[in-house]
Structures are given as C-alpha cells and as structure tokens.
Amino acid sequence: xxxxxxAAISIATMVSPVTLWMAFFIAIxxxxxxxxxxxxxxxxxxxxxxxxxENYRRLLDPSYLQIYMQSILIxxxxxxxxxxxGYPFAFLIARTKxxxxxxxxxxxxxxxxxxxxxxxxxxxxxxxxSGMLNTLLMKLNLIDTQIDFLYNIGTTVFGMVxxxxxxxxxxxxxxxxxxxxxxxxxxxxxxxRGASTFFHIILPLTASGIFSGSIMVFIPxxxxxxxxxxxxxxxxxxxxxxxxxxxxxxNNWPLGAALSMILIGITLLLVKLYQKCGGDMESLGV
Amino acid sequence: xVRTQKRKLKKGxxxxxxxxxxxxxxxxxxxxxxxxxxxxxxxxxxxxxxFTFDWYIKLFDNSALLxxxxxxxxxxxxxxxxxxxxxxxxxxxxxxxRFRGKGVIDALLYIPVVIPxxxxxxxLLTLFAKTSIPRGILSLVLAHTTFSIPFVVFNxxxxxxxxxxxxxxxxxxxxxxxxxxxFRITVPILAPAIGGGALLAxxxxxxxxxxxxxxxxxxxxxxxxxxxxxxxxxxxxxNALSTLILxxxxxxxxxxxxxxxxxxx
Amino acid sequence: xxKTKIVEIxxxxxxxxxxxxxxxxxxxxxxxxxxxxxxxxxCGKTTTLRMIAGFEQPTDGLILVEGENVADKEPYERNVxxxxxxxxxxxxxxxxxxIAYGLKMKRVKKKEIHDRVMEMLELVQxxxxxxxxxxQLSGGQKQRVAIARALINNPKVLLLDEPLGALDLxxxxxxxxxxxxxxxxxxxxxxxxxxxxxxxxSMSDRIAVMHGGVxxxxxxxxxxxxxxxxxxxxxxxxxxxxxxxxxVKIEGNSVSVMVExxxxxxxxEGFSEGELVSISVRPERMNYSVTxxxxxxxxxxxxxxxYVGSVIKAIVELGNGxxxxxxxxxxxxxxxxxxxxxxxxxxDAKLLRTPDNEFFQAVENIQMC
Numbered sequence: 001x002x003x004x005x006x007a008a009i010s011i012a013t014m015v016s017p018v019t020l021w022m023a024f025f026i027a028i029x030x031x032x033x034x035x036x037x038x039x040x041x042x043x044x045x046x047x048x049x050x051x052x053x054e055n056y057r058r059l060l061d062p063s064y065l066q067i068y069m070q071s072i073l074i075x076x077x078x079x080x081x082x083x084x085x086g087y088p089f090a091f092l093i094a095r096t097k098x099x100x101x102x103x104x105x106x107x108x109x110x111x112x113x114x115x116x117x118x119x120x121x122x123x124x125x126x127x128x129x130s131g132m133l134n135t136l137l138m139k140l141n142l143i144d145t146q147i148d149f150l151y152n153i154g155t156t157v158f159g160m161v162x163x164x165x166x167x168x169x170x171x172x173x174x175x176x177x178x179x180x181x182x183x184x185x186x187x188x189x190x191x192x193r194g195a196s197t198f199f200h201i202i203l204p205l206t207a208s209g210i211f212s213g214s215i216m217v218f219i220p221x222x223x224x225x226x227x228x229x230x231x232x233x234x235x236x237x238x239x240x241x242x243x244x245x246x247x248x249x250x251n252n253w254p255l256g257a258a259l260s261m262i263l264i265g266i267t268l269l270l271v272k273l274y275q276k277c278g279g280d281m282e283s284l285g286v
Numbered sequence: 287x288v289r290t291q292k293r294k295l296k297k298g299x300x301x302x303x304x305x306x307x308x309x310x311x312x313x314x315x316x317x318x319x320x321x322x323x324x325x326x327x328x329x330x331x332x333x334x335x336x337f338t339f340d341w342y343i344k345l346f347d348n349s350a351l352l353x354x355x356x357x358x359x360x361x362x363x364x365x366x367x368x369x370x371x372x373x374x375x376x377x378x379x380x381x382x383x384r385f386r387g388k389g390v391i392d393a394l395l396y397i398p399v400v401i402p403x404x405x406x407x408x409x410l411l412t413l414f415a416k417t418s419i420p421r422g423i424l425s426l427v428l429a430h431t432t433f434s435i436p437f438v439v440f441n442x443x444x445x446x447x448x449x450x451x452x453x454x455x456x457x458x459x460x461x462x463x464x465x466x467x468x469f470r471i472t473v474p475i476l477a478p479a480i481g482g483g484a485l486l487a488x489x490x491x492x493x494x495x496x497x498x499x500x501x502x503x504x505x506x507x508x509x510x511x512x513x514x515x516x517x518x519x520x521x522x523x524x525n526a527l528s529t530l531i532l533x534x535x536x537x538x539x540x541x542x543x544x545x546x547x548x549x550x551x
Numbered sequence: 552x553x554k555t556k557i558v559e560i561x562x563x564x565x566x567x568x569x570x571x572x573x574x575x576x577x578x579x580x581x582x583x584x585x586x587x588x589x590x591x592x593x594c595g596k597t598t599t600l601r602m603i604a605g606f607e608q609p610t611d612g613l614i615l616v617e618g619e620n621v622a623d624k625e626p627y628e629r630n631v632x633x634x635x636x637x638x639x640x641x642x643x644x645x646x647x648x649x650i651a652y653g654l655k656m657k658r659v660k661k662k663e664i665h666d667r668v669m670e671m672l673e674l675v676q677x678x679x680x681x682x683x684x685x686x687q688l689s690g691g692q693k694q695r696v697a698i699a700r701a702l703i704n705n706p707k708v709l710l711l712d713e714p715l716g717a718l719d720l721x722x723x724x725x726x727x728x729x730x731x732x733x734x735x736x737x738x739x740x741x742x743x744x745x746x747x748x749x750x751x752x753s754m755s756d757r758i759a760v761m762h763g764g765v766x767x768x769x770x771x772x773x774x775x776x777x778x779x780x781x782x783x784x785x786x787x788x789x790x791x792x793x794x795x796x797x798x799v800k801i802e803g804n805s806v807s808v809m810v811e812x813x814x815x816x817x818x819x820e821g822f823s824e825g826e827l828v829s830i831s832v833r834p835e836r837m838n839y840s841v842t843x844x845x846x847x848x849x850x851x852x853x854x855x856x857x858y859v860g861s862v863i864k865a866i867v868e869l870g871n872g873x874x875x876x877x878x879x880x881x882x883x884x885x886x887x888x889x890x891x892x893x894x895x896x897x898x899d900a901k902l903l904r905t906p907d908n909e910f911f912q913a914v915e916n917i918q919m920c
Contacts, residue, residue, distance in 0.1 A: 067533055284396070
C-alpha cells in the first residue's frame with residue numbers, strides 16, 4: 001500500500017498547517033497570557049517582566065470576590081433557565097411527526113444570523129421604560145406607571161438566556177432525536193406513567209445532551225460582557241466585564257491576564273467535571 | 287373518547303409552548319425590522335413616528351456604516367477561505383491517518399470552542415501587540431480564521447463517518463497522484479460537508495463581537511459599529527442594514543440547503 | 552380447553568389519513584391459546600397488535616380485554632404486555648433492572664422483586680446474567696430478557712411482534728420451541744405476529760391470516776392448510792397449484808369447472824353456474840394418470856423431477872405454458888418426457904370464490920375453447 005515515507009509526507013502536508021496555526025495563534029498567546037499574569041506594570045502602563053503575585057493578591061479583594069460570585073450566579077441561572085425552557089422545546093421539536101420538522105429546526109437558528117448586539121439592543125428597546133412592553137401593559141391597563149425592567153441581574157440573565165439558547169437546544173435536540181421510541185413504548189407497556197417514563201428512561205438517556213448544552217452555556221455566560229453592559233447597565237458585571245475593563249480603560253494588562261487565568265481555571269474545572277460525568281468532547285463541537 | 291381528547295390537549299399545549307418560544311426568539315428581530323421603517327429623526331430613535339422606507343435609502347449615504355459592512359464581508363470571506371482550506375486538510379488528514387500527537391492537535395482545536403471568547407480575544411491582542419502585527423483588517427482576518435478552524439474541522443469530521451476511501455485508492459490505481467486525487471475525488475465527494483463547514487465559519491465571522499472587539503485596532507466591523515451606535519442610540523439605518531443582512535443570509539441558506547425544505551418521507 | 556374470550560376485537564377499522572390499514576376486523580382470542588396473526592408486510596397485523604397494546608387507537612370499532620373496553624386505557628393501564636421486534640431493552644439498565652422495571656412501576660417490595668426476577672431469569676435460562684448490560688448480550692439473549700421483562704408482570708395476554716425475525720435460522724427454530732414450551736407452561740394467552748407461515752403453522756393453536764387489512768381466515772393450522780378459505784390463504788400458506796376458471800355444471804356438490812387447459816371437477820357448495828372460481832390443489836394432492844380420467848381433461852408434459860430427500864418434486868407443463876407442481880413419495884417417479892393426465896380426489900381440491908376485484912383479470916385468464 002502506501003509507503004511509510006509517502007504517508008509521512010501526506011500527514012505532514014495535511015496536518016502541519018493546522019498544527020502551526022493553532023500553535024502560533026492559540027498555544028503561544030495563551031502561554032503568554034499565563035506568563036503575563038505574573039507580571040507588573042510601570043508608570044507608562046507598559047508590561048514589565050518582574051514576576052510577582054501581586055495581581056493574584058489583588059484578585060482576592062472582596063469587591064472582586066463579589067463579582068465572581070455574581071458572575072457564577074448569573075451563569076448558573078442562565079444555564080438553569082436554558083435547560084428548563086429549552087428541554088421541553090427541544091423535545092417537542094425533535095419528536096414531532098410534522099413534515100415541517102427541518103423547517104422548525106431552521107427557525108431556531110435563523111434569528112442567530114442577525115447581529116447578536118442589535119438583537120440585545122432590540123430587547124433593550126422593548127423592555128425600556130418608554131419601550132413597547134411598558135406601553136403595551138399600560139394600554140391594557142395592567143399597570144399604572146412604567147416598570148423598570150432593565151438594568152438588573154434579572155435582565156442580564158434574560159439576555160444571556162436569549163443569546164445562548166441555541167447552544168443548549170442543539171445538543172439537546174441531537175440527544176433527544178436519538179432516543180428510540182420503542183423504549184418509551186416499552187416503558188409505558190410495563191406500567192410507567194408519563195412522569196415515570198421521563199425520570200427513568202428519557203432523562204437518563206438524554207442526560208448527555210443536557211451536560212453538553214450546560215457547558216456550552218455556562219462558560220460563555222461568564223464572559224459575555226456586552227450583554228451585562230447593554231441590559232445590566234453596570235449593575236450586573238460578570239468576570240468578562242472585569243477583564244474588558246483592564247484591557248481598555250484600566251490599562252492593566254497583567255491584571256486582566258490574571259483574571260483570564262481564573263476564567264481558564266474555571267473552564268478547565270468544568271470540562272474535567274463534564275468528562276468525569278461521561279461527557280464526550282465531540283458533542284461540544286456543535 | 288377521553289384518551290384522544292387528552293392527546294389533543296397535550297398536543298395543543300405543546301404547540302402553544304413552541305409558539306411562545308418562537309415568539310421569544312423572534313421578538314427582538316421583529317423590533318429591529320419594525321424600527322427600520324420608523325420615520326423618526328431624532329435620537330434615541332425609539333418612539334414610533336410613522337412608516338417610511340427612507341432609512342433604506344439613507345443607509346447608502348452612511349459611508350461609515352457601509353465601510354464597516356464592507357470590512358465585515360471582506361474579513362468573513364478571507365477568514366472563511368483560509369479556515370476552510372486549513373480545516374479541510376486537517377479533518378481529512380486526521381481521519382485518514384494514525385499518528386502520534388493527534389491528541390495534542392485535538393486539544394488545541396477544542397480550546398477555542400470551549401474557552402470563553404474574551405480569553406481568546408485578549409490572548410490574540412497580546413500576541414499582536416508583542417509581534418507588532420498591525421491591528422486592522424489583517425489582525426481581524428487572522429483572529430477570525432483562528433476561531434473558525436475548529437468548527438470547520440469538527441463539522442467535516444462529523445460527516446466523515448462512513449466515508450469509504452477506496453475511491454481514492456481507485457483513483458491512484460488509475461494513475462492520479464495524491465494531490466490530483468485530493469482535488470478531483472476527495473474534495474468533490476466531501477463538498478457538502480466542506481460547504482457546511484464554510485457556511486458555519488462565515489456565519490461565525492460576520493457576527494463576531496467579542497474577539498473582534500479586542501483585535502480590531504481602529505478598523506470597524508459592522509457588529510462593532512453597532513456597538514458604537516448603541517451608546518448614542520441606534521439610528522434606523524443600522525436596523526435597515528441588519529434587516530437586509532438577515533434577508534440575505536436566509537436566502538443564501540435556503541438556496542444552498544434547499545433539500546432541508548423538501549418533504550421528509 | 553377453556554373457551555373464555557380474553558380479547559375481543561369488534562369491527563375495528565384503522566385509518567392513517569387516507570390509508571385504510573385495518574378493515575372491519577372482528578376476531579376473538581381465547582384464554583390460554585397461542586394465536587398467530589399471519590400475513591405479509593403491510594397487511595395490518597402489527598397495527599392490530601399495537602391497538603391491543605394501546606400504542607394506537609382504532610379509528611372506530613371496539614377492543615375488549617377481559618370484557619372491558621380498553622379504548623380509554625393507556626398502555627400502562629392494560630393487563631397486557633408486549634415483546635418488541637427490536638427488543639427495546641433499556642440500554643442504561645442492567646438485565647436485572649430491565650426485568651424488574653414493570654414490578655418497580657407497581658411499587659412491589661424490593662425483596663419480592665429480587666426473588667421474582669431471579670426466578671424469571673432461571674425460567675428463560677439466563678441465570679447469572681443479572682448484572683450484564685444489553686450491549687453485552689447476544690441477539691438470542693436479548694430476546695429472552697425482553698420476554699422475561701414482559702412475562703414477569705403476569706399479563707393476561709402477551710403480545711409478540713415478530714420477535715424472532717433478527718435471529719439466525721437455527722436459533723429461531725430453538726426459540727420457537729422454547730416460546731411454545733413457555734406458553735404452555737405458564738398458560739398465558741400469546742398473540743404472536745409473524746410473516747413466516749412455517750413458524751405460524753408449527754407454533755400456533757390457531758392462525759388468523761390477514762391480507763390488505765382484512766381477516767381472510769382464522770382457524771387451526773390444519774384447516775388453514777387443507778381448507779383455505781380464499782385464494783390468498785391458499786397461495787400464502789404452503790405451496791399450491793391454482794387454477795382459475797368458470798363453473799359449467801353442478802351436480803349436487805360436484806362442480807365442474809372449465810379452466811384454461813381443460814375441464815376439472817371439485818367438491819363445493821353454494822356455487823352457481825357461470826361463476827368465476829379458483830381451485831387450489833396442493834402438490835402432494837395432485838395426481839396423474841397415463842390414461843384420461845373422467846371429469847378431467849388436463850394434459851401435461853413432464854418437465855423435470857428432483858429428489859429432495861424423502862420426496863420427489865416434479866414440475867409438469869400444461870398446454871398453455873403454465874406449470875403445475877407435484878409432490879410424490881420417493882419411488883413414485885413420473886414418466887419423463889411423457890404426457891400425463893392430471894386429476895385429483897374429491898377431497899383433495901378446494902374450490903374458492905374469486906374476489907370481486909380480480910373479476911376482470913380472471914375473465915382475461917379464461918379462454919374458452
């Protein structure tokens with residue numbers, strides 16, 4: 001068959017572009033960020049190479065700790081709502097016998113071809129004090145004065161759920177579609193009512209979808225600073241906001257790097273947890 | 287029959303629930319599209335002042351906005367082409383051959399998918415700063431290619447299962463060299479998967495916010511221009527452009543994936 | 552044997568949109584019997600089974616289990632259990648948990664579940680397998696787990712949907728015997744669905760033959776074979792020779808029929824002159840003579856004969872090119888390349904009505920000489 005040398009050349013040709021690219025644009029920058037997190041800055045805000053733990057010490061400051069907690073809470077709530085709202089939806093779409101099934105699936109994805117910023121802005125318009133929701137509620141005489149829907153953790157969670165919804169739906173859909181309907185019939189045949197069939201059969205067999213979806217929602221939610229900005233108005237900062245600030249106005253890249261290392265740490269932890277629970281990496285590729 | 291009535295009720299609830307979710311998904315889009323026809327003229331452009339097509343026309347006078355859109359398209363095309371080339375070679379190569387280090391490459395590919403975009407964004411910023419790569423179109427193309435490659439690879443890999451490479455062997459048996467075989471046989475057969483990967487890369491690029499935010503220098507892409515406008519109030523020509531983009535992408539996908547809309551047997 | 556009716560199907564119709572899958576089906580199943588629904592794909596047998604189980608609802612008509620109308624009962628409310636064609640074992644549960652599932656749903660005590668599951672495992676000869684997962688089992692073993700899982704609930708009726716289809720021949724024969732043995736031992740009513748007529752003939756107390764959504768005949772295997780009630784049953788079960796023709800003379804219950812290749816006689820009642828009929832003669836009942844026989848005028852040339860162990864299978868060709876199959880005991884070979892006259896005894900042929908929809912085709916088949 002192929003000569004060993006010939007195969008080696010083929011492998012090299014096909015795989016080295018990606019290896020080099022990823023090494024240069026992923027591995028090296030991240031390594032540099034790791035190193036930078038131990039560096040300091042001088043008066044001109046330039047990075048200075050004297051290794052120090054100063055950045056990490058600053059990150060233990062209570063004000064920062066509060067934001068970590070808040071960020072994790074927001075990410076957690078986002079994930080929870082994505083699961084609660086998304087699972088029934090994914091289930092209904094995946095198991096529909098309608099001929100329009102592919103269309104229904106597409107309809108979930110189409111909104112996400114519009115710029116996510118402007119859609120979040122659309123929500124802000126809708127939910128603002130003078131926006132459509134308030135106008136509608138007042139016209140229906142359900143409220144007397146405008147309600148301030150915006151600028152709190154709730155709205156931020158709402159916005160995150162909106163942005164990250166498809167990342168939960170897609171893996172759930174795949175897992176649910178694979179479910180053999182015979183198993184559900186067998187369960188019913190053996191005496192299980194709807195709820196029992198759900199807890200004993202459906203849930204365990206689609207758990208992988210829930211895990212993949214959770215990873216794909218929780219981790220980005222920690223970093224989506226623009227949602228927190230636009231809908232949360234500074235009252236619901238996430239770790240992403242902290243990082244953004246250090247690289248923009250704060251001009252303290254090493255500190256930003258240290259914060260990023262914390263995010264990477266949390267990410268690694270969750271991925272390891274995911275793998276421990278039997279999650280497989282391929283289903284994260286979406 | 288009580289049972290069929292119960293079924294109908296359940297079905298009704300199911301349909302109702304899905305409708306609500308779809309409403310949730312499309313509501314801001316409806317807001318955007320509606321506001322693109324808003325005859326308002328003053329910031330923050332929120333109150334409804336009547337119906338007009340004006341903004342669709344004024345859009346073409348807004349050179350800054352159009353420039354940003356042009357940038358976005360240019361970057362998307364370049365990064366898609368690059369990512370698709372690199373990614374296809376990688377996906378096929380990794381599928382076909384066994385070699386040491388596959389795990390490492392896999393890990394490198396998973397990183398951009400799993401880590402928060404902001405981390406990737408600042409990491410790339412740092413790289414560009416250190417290596418003095420000019421921040422602008424070039425840095426954006428490089429950045430977009432970087433996060434697109436893994437998606438292209440995974441997309442193609444997923445569709446490679448069941449690929450029988452005896453067609454390639456037949457090709458070489460008949461005299462075609464490896465490179466020729468790749469372009470004459472492998473690529474055409476994998477065209478749908480490659481197309482799917484490319485489409486994904488394109489979509490990711492035109493909508494990218496976070497990574498572009500850090501790696502753009504002074505260049506504005508459309509999403510970044512939107513971000514800028516949000517602070518002062520988004521004028522409806524931005525809505526108009528967004529609506530046009532949505533229409534365009536929908537059309538594109540319908541044309542390329544039209545088999546999705548055929549009746550499923 | 553008791554003659555209590557355990558399942559009663561009364562004038563059941565099932566339509567999927569325009570597709571009329573089960574047509575006015577009426578059938579009674581008796582307690583303790585092994586009844587098979589037999590027919591080719593699409594004849595409605597599986598749909599009927601699913602309606603008894605509760606996975607489908609009749610479009611109209613009534614299904615009674617133990618005298619009760621089950622129309623409003625969900626599958627989990629019926630005292631009926633199913634063995635699925637694909638086994639449908641829960642992949643994430645052990646063999647033990649799979650079998651215990653039904654009992655768990657009934658909130659049976661843990662100790663009792665344990666005892667009963669172990670007992671059941673012995674019954675299906677899978678002792679020692681309780682901790683295995685379905686993915687670790689062979690086809691035959693999965694089969695037995697599926698049966699155990701259903702039987703442990705002591706259903707009044709066990710429904711089996713082509714359970715042996717995926718097994719190889721030897722295993723299938725083995726399982727057929729085991730299932731029959733199990734059924735007799737437990738005295739549970741089995742309703743079995745298959746398209747394999749040999750399987751049906753060997754296992755069943757009674758067979759219900761279905762075709763195009765219609766019940767063609769329900770009877771004990773012998774009767775199905777010897778006295779098929781319709782052309783379909785005659786041709787579907789075993790091999791037969793089918794002659795199509797028109798009644799020309801009736802004397803008592805002796806009917807003379809003109810078929811394409813000549814004149815034949817058979818016994819039948821209730822036929823009228825000029826009626827289009829079919830005559831079914833099994834190869835082993837077909838006889839020949841070297842001289843003409845009264846009442847029969849079919850000539851044939853012997854084309855080939857094959858020794859198949861204990862019998863000789865012969866094929867003779869009629870004047871019009873059609874072939875007729877004969878089966879003789881070894882030692883009774885036909886004269887090769889000779890002309891023979893075909894005939895049969897009174898009780899060796901079955902006279903069948905030609906269904907309305909084949910009327911015009913039958914007309915074309917007849918050429919009056």
